Amino acid sequence: xxxxxxxxxxxxxxxxxxxxxxxxxxxxxxxxxxxxxxxxxxxxxxxxxxxxxxxxxxxxxxxxxxxxxxxxxxxxxxxxxxxxxxxxxxxxxxxxxxxxxxxxxxxxxxxxxxxxxxxxxxxxxxxxxxxxxxxxxxxxxxxxxxxxxxxxxxxxxxxxxxxxxxxxxxxxxxxxxxxxxxxxxxxxxxxxxxxxxxxxxxxxxxxxxxxxxxxxxxxxxxxxxxxxxxxxxxxxxxxxxxxxxxxxxxxxxxxxxxxxxxxxxxxxxxxxxxxxxxxxxxxxxxxxxxxxxxxxxxxxxxxxxxxxxxxxxxxxxxxxxxxxxxxxxxxxxxxxxxxxxxxxxxxxxxxxxxxxxxxxxxxxxxxxxxxxxxxxxxxxxxxxxxxxxxxxxxxxxxxxxxxxxxxxxxxxxxxxxxxxxxxxxxxxxxxxxxxxxxxxxxxxxxxxxxxxxxxxxxxxxxxxxxxxxxxxxxxxxxxxxxxxxxxxxxxxxxxxxxxxxxxxxx
Numbered sequence: 224x225x226x227x228x229x230x231x232x233x234x235x236x237x238x239x240x241x242x243x244x245x246x247x248x249x250x251x252x253x254x255x256x257x258x259x260x261x262x263x264x265x266x267x268x269x270x271x272x273x274x275x276x277x278x279x280x281x282x283x284x285x286x287x288x289x290x291x292x293x294x295x296x297x298x299x300x301x302x303x304x305x306x307x308x309x310x311x312x313x314x315x316x317x318x319x320x321x322x323x324x325x326x327x328x329x330x331x332x333x334x335x336x337x338x339x340x341x342x343x344x345x346x347x348x349x350x351x352x353x354x355x356x357x358x359x360x361x362x363x364x365x366x367x368x369x370x371x372x373x374x375x376x377x378x379x380x381x382x383x384x385x386x387x388x389x390x391x392x393x394x395x396x397x398x399x400x401x402x403x404x405x406x407x408x409x410x411x412x413x414x415x416x417x418x419x420x421x422x423x424x425x426x427x428x429x430x431x432x433x434x435x436x437x438x439x440x441x442x443x444x445x446x447x448x449x450x451x452x453x454x455x456x457x458x459x460x461x462x463x464x465x466x467x468x469x470x471x472x473x474x475x476x477x478x479x480x481x482x483x484x485x486x487x488x489x490x491x492x493x494x495x496x497x498x499x500x501x502x503x504x505x506x507x508x509x510x511x512x513x514x515x516x517x518x519x520x521x522x523x524x525x526x527x528x529x530x531x532x533x534x535x536x537x538x539x540x541x542x543x544x545x546x547x548x549x550x551x552x553x554x555x556x557x558x559x560x561x562x563x564x565x566x567x568x569x570x571x572x573x574x575x576x577x578x579x580x581x582x583x584x585x586x587x588x589x590x591x592x593x594x595x596x597x598x599x600x601x602x603x604x605x606x607x608x609x610x611x612x613x614x615x616x617x618x619x620x621x622x623x624x625x626x627x628x629x630x631x632x633x634x635x636x637x638x639x640x641x642x643x644x645x646x647x648x649x650x651x652x653x654x655x656x657x658x659x660x661x662x663x664x665x666x667x668x669x670x671x672x673x674x675x676x677x678x679x680x681x682x683x684x685x686x687x688x689x690x691x692x693x694x695x696x697x698x699x700x701x702x703x704x705x706x707x708x709x710x711x712x713x714x715x716x717x718x719x720x721x722x723x724x725x726x727x728x729x
Contacts, residue, residue: 226267226285226665228534229244229420230244230284230393230421230422230424231244231249231356231420231423231424231427232244232247233277233280233413233421233426233428233429233650234426234427234428234429234464235276235277235406235428235429235430236402236428236430236444236447236448237430237431238626240277242277242281245256245685246282246719247281247284247339249287249348250277250278250281250344251281251284251285252303252349252350253344253345253346253347253348254281254282254285254344254631255285255288255348255351256344256345256347256348256349257317257343257344257345257347257348257429258284258285258286258289259289259349259351260345260347261316261337261668262290262315263289263315263316263705264289264290264291264315265289265291265293265354265358266290266291266292266358266542266559267285267292267293267296267314267315268292268312268313268314268359268362269286269291269292269294269314269315269316269317269318270294270296270308270309270312270314270316270317270318270331270336271283271294271295271317271318271407271408272292272295272297272298272305272317272319272323272327273298273318273319273320273322273323273341273675274294274295274298274301274406274407274413275403275407275430275431276320276387276429277428277429277504277676278320278330278341278342279295279407280417280421280427280709281446281656282318282543282690284342287351287354287360287379288304288351288352288353289351289354290351290353290354290355291315292341292358292359292360292361292362293342293352293360293361293362294308294312294361294363294364294374295363295407295408295409295413295660296301296308296364296408297360297406297703298322298323298324298408300327300329300360300470301324301326301535302324302327302329302330303330303709305327305331306333306334306638307652308370309327309330309334310334310370311372311374311576311577312362312372312374312576314521314594315336315337316337316339317331317338317339317536317611318339318341318444319331319338319342319622320340320342321341321342321489326526334346336615338593340684342378342692343404346611347559350607351592354379355379356378356379356380356383357378357379357380358378358379359371359378359573359637360377360378360379360382361375361377361382361413361414361604362375362376362377362576363374363375363376363377363410363413363509363606363646364648365410365509365671366634372576373575373578374576374577375410375509375572375575375576375579376573376574376575376576376687377508377512377572377573379418379621380416380429380543380569380571381408381512381569381570381572381573382418382512382570384485384512384535384568384569384570385414385415385511385512385515385535385568385570386418386422386423386533387420387589388534388536388568389415389419389534389535389567390419391424391535392519392534392535393477393497393519393534395420395423395424395425396476396520396550397452397477397501397578398419398420398423398425398450398451398452398477399421399425399426399452400425400428400448400449400451400452401416401417401421401426401427401428401450401451401452401453402428402429402431402433402445402448402452402453403416403428403430403439403442403453403454404428404433404438404441404453404455405454405455405456405700406432406433407429407432407507409458409509410507410508410509410513411454411482411507411509411513411514412432412449412480412579414513415424415454415511415512415514416453416454416479417505420452422614424450426476428448428450430444431521433459433700435462438454438459438462438463438465438466438467439466439467440461441463441467441470442463442468442469442470442471443468443692445470445472445475446470446471446472446604449472449474450474450475451475452472452477452478452479452702453475453477453478453479454477454478454479454480454481454505455478455480455481455700456480456481456482456483456694456701457480457482457485457489457699457700458537458639458694458696458700459484459494459700460480460489460492461489461638461639463496464489464492464493464610464667466636466726468696469496469497469498469682469707470497470498473547473708475498476499476501476632477499477501477502477521478497478502478503479491479499479503479504479505479506479514479517479531479685480502480503480504480505480698481504481505481513481514481634482507483625483700484504484527484528484589484607484608484609484625484629485527485528485529485701486528486628486629486632486633486685487525487526487527487529487629488629488632489539489632490502490504490631491525491527494525498712500521500522501520501521501522501589502519503517503518503521503531504518504528504530504531505517505530506531506564506590506605506607507587508550508573508593509572510571510572510585510591511536511568511570511572511591512536512568512570512571512572513569513643515533515534515535515536515568515570516530516531516532516533516534516536516605517530517531517532517534517602518531518532518536519531519532519534520528523630523721524625526606527606527626527629528607528608528629529602529604529605529609530597530604530605530606530607531605532603532604532605533566535568535569536566536567536570537566537567538564538565538566538599538603538605539555539562539565539566539567539590540555540556540561540562540563540564540565540598540605541554541555541556541562541565542554542555542556542558542562542601543561543563544563544589544592544594546583546584546585546586546592549587549588550587550588550590553589556598556599556672558575558599558600558601559598559599559600559601559609560598561596561597561598562591562596562597562598563593563594563595563596563597564595564596564597564605564607564623565591565592565593566590566591566593567589567590568591571586571591574586574636578691583633587626594610595607595609595610596608596609596610596614596623598672604691605722607625608623608625608626609623609625609626613625613643613644613704614644615642615643615644615652615653615654616644616651616652617647617650617651617652617653617682622624622654622682622683624641624642624643624644624654626643626679626683627640627642627654627675627679628640628641628642629670629686630669630674630675630678630679631675633656633674633678634670634671634675635638635673636660636662636663636667636670636671637658637659637660637661637671638660638661639658639693639694640656640659640694641653641656641657641694641702641704641723642655642656642657642685642704643655643656643657643704643705643707643708643711644704644708645686645708646689647686648658653686653687654683654684654685654686655685655687655689655711656685656688656689656691657688657689657690657691657694657707657710657711658671658688658690658691659690659691659692659693660690660728661692663675663690665722668690668709668719668721668722669722669723671723672719684713688716688717689711689714689716689717690717691710691711691714694707695707695710703715
């Protein structure tokens with residue numbers, strides 16, 4: 224299917240279910256026969272509103288071998304959101320599991336989409352090999368489930384380009400026993416964390432995503448199954464570092480952290496906890512097949528936001544974010560100059576599904592505008608500073624929320640933080656901050672303020688603070704800064720004037 228003739232084993236460590244390659248071949252063959260009975264044809268789209276279990280991967284291979292396109296869907300979507308995506312993508316079929324919301328199943332039925340239970344296969348087996356390199360393989364919706372959906376379309380050619388680049392840069396030995404705790408409905412979890420190692424013949428261990436009870440026993444899980452590789456997001460690591468014991472077996476050979484810039488402080492904490500220095504901030508964008516840059520050898524000094532070199536990609540940092548004019552060499556930033564990150568890679572998406580208007584806004588002459596802000600050093604290594612839409616413009620001064628977050632993360636009584644823009648009549652925007660603290664005593668808040676004053680330039684200091692119980696994240700583990708800002712707006716901020724004016728306790 225990919226580079227090796229046989230896939231690796233599939234394992235659910237929580238349920239103890241395991242399929243060896245021969246069993247996987249049988250499960251795929253049964254699903255091919257079932258899809259044929261249902262009339263699935265080349266080019267049809269199949270919704271998959273479930274994931275993170277063995278059957279998901281058998282369904283995926285069966286869909287592909289029939290030349291159809293898989294559309295993994297966030298299992299937490301409502302019936303309304305599912306109906307919106309059905310209207311946008313017109314699936315021929317849907318595969319569900321026992322945990323799929325009955326309201327979602329009803330929405331599929333009402334929209335005229337035939338659904339089948341993933342375990343309902345029958346005993347008949349069939350083979351097929353109809354997919355072509357330029358056939359649509361995946362549609363991954365990154366936004367728009369309540370409005371205008373934006374579905375990233377990857378062909379088999381673009382997916383294989385990503386996997387071949389990763390194999391060339393990273394090899395496969397470190398991925399012998401890979402753990403995925405990420406959702407399988409988006410690029411980071413599916414394309415790279417799961418499919419790259421598994422379709423290279425390595426064993427894949429899959430758990431339900433983002434479950435606190437699993438994160439609490441992460442160290443034991445790594446030891447029990449002698450996991451050699453895992454990838455996750457900063458929010459998972461913040462929980463694991465506080466709640467789970469360290470692994471003792473020393474089996475981990477490589478760790479990736481993605482979906483958000485990684486601070487040097489958290490980077491070193493992860494290294495210490497995992498017992499390996501091969502920890503890297505893997506830069507992944509769904510439109511480029513996820514992991515598009517990182518450090519092949521991650522034994523380097525940790526730096527805030529450091530990513531590394533392109534993996535099967537050329538990286539440029541430009542002064543422009545415009546995609547309606549030809550790119551010019553004069554727009555390239557100098558070494559150390561902050562600008563907009565652009566990528567050129569054979570793993571680039573085919574485009575946004577039936578949204579040529581959106582594709583034209585993101586791609587020009589094969590170059591993809593990421594929306595990220597970054598800088599290249601003299602060695603060509605990329606460091607991220609944040610997202611263009613997250614940038615705070617305070618009286619003409621550009622402030623990157625990730626810079627503030629990285630400082631607060633180092634404060635010993637802060638476990639999570641989100642910095643965001645607040646509209647202001649005088650400055651245009653000022654800096655707001657939501658922070659999760661071990662305690663919200665006056666002394667702790669004053670200590671954090673003093674810490675920030677020592678580490679941040681005055682314009683970067685947050686003007687309004689909110690102490691919150693948690694920072695909400697998307698199903699991909701990312702922070703939506705606008706959503707956090709809106710949630711804070713409904714709450715009373717800390718009275719920083721009073722706290723800073725009050726004398727400290729003796």
